[in-house]
Amino acid sequence: MTRTDSSVPADLASIVEAHGKAVAAGDNLAVLADFLPDRVGQLIGSADVPTSLKSSDVQSITDAGDGFFDAVIRYTRPDDECFELRSRWVRDGEGVWRTFSVRNIPDTAPWMDLTGPSPDGLDAPHWDGLRTGKLLLQRCSDCRTWVWSPRPICPACHCFEMSWEQVDPVGTVYSWTRTWQPFTKEATGHLPYVVVLVELPGAGNRRVLGVLADADGVTPRIGSTVHGEIEQPPDDEHWPLMRWHLEGHPS
Numbered sequence: 447m448t449r450t451d452s453s454v455p456a457d458l459a460s461i462v463e464a465h466g467k468a469v470a471a472g473d474n475l476a477v478l479a480d481f482l483p484d485r486v487g488q489l490i491g492s493a494d495v496p497t498s499l500k501s502s503d504v505q506s507i508t509d510a511g512d513g514f515f516d517a518v519i520r521y522t523r524p525d526d527e528c529f530e531l532r533s534r535w536v537r538d539g540e541g542v543w544r545t546f547s548v549r550n551i552p553d554t555a556p557w558m559d560l561t562g563p564s565p566d567g568l569d570a571p572h573w574d575g576l577r578t579g580k581l582l583l584q585r586c587s588d589c590r591t592w593v594w595s596p597r598p599i600c601p602a603c604h605c606f607e608m609s610w611e612q613v614d615p616v617g618t619v620y621s622w623t624r625t626w627q628p629f630t631k632e633a634t635g636h637l638p639y640v641v642v643l644v645e646l647p648g649a650g651n652r653r654v655l656g657v658l659a660d661a662d663g664v665t666p667r668i669g670s671t672v673h674g675e676i677e678q679p680p681d682d683e684h685w686p687l688m689r690w691h692l693e694g695h696p697s
């Protein structure tokens with residue numbers, strides 16, 4: 447049964463219904479016609495959809511504010527397994543609604559291949575540290591300046607003796623951005639996701655880049671407290687991932 451807000455326009459409900467049927471039928475021309483023209487490339491790469499499907503079922507359409515509406519459509523694969531996509535719709539003229547974004551749900555992104563040591567190997571101790579459950583940042587052995595990202599010499603005193611020390615993974619959001627493009631194939635199905643620049647008071651306010659957990663529909667505030675949790679990879683081929691959680695947000 448479809449759950450719809452009373453504020454959902456009637457013409458949108460039928461368009462979403464038809465869109466689900468077109469996706470399930472593999473009618474790519476009809477599906478593409480529903481996409482906002484300037485977002486076609488992004489939308490094609492956004493959702494992880496099997497090539498063959500049996501059916502579609504609109505689960506809900508809800509008001510997402512600012513003229514956007516979110517539709518959750520459940521699709522059934524030939525083996526009767528189900529998965530859900532959430533598409534966001536916006537009015538694009540009288541009687542015309544188009545897809546603004548689409549993603550697989552839930553939003554937990556397993557994109558392990560994005561992570562790992564850089565080619566120069568300077569940050570290798572950092573990644574080895576994550577494997578043992580520790581956040582390690584570089585620190586000058588002489589003047590004790592924290593350094594990130596890693597360098598061969600201390601930028602403060604030019605000493606070559608650089609060490610690695612453990613840092614409490616608690617900080618504040620210095621900046622953030624919501625990424626809408628599937629820059630790598632691992633991101634497909636998980637757009638948009640939020641990248642945060644986290645300032646670490648425990649490391650001389652050095653800032654580290656990371657991914658915000660449970661960020662679907664969440665708008666972070668600059669200065670919000672976040673804590674990092676290290677997620678270990680499924681095998682030795684991949685690297686751990688530090689995900690940042692907003693304080694007071696269920697993890």
Ligand SMILES: [Zn+2]
Nearest residue numbers: 586589600603
């Ligand atoms: Zn130094």
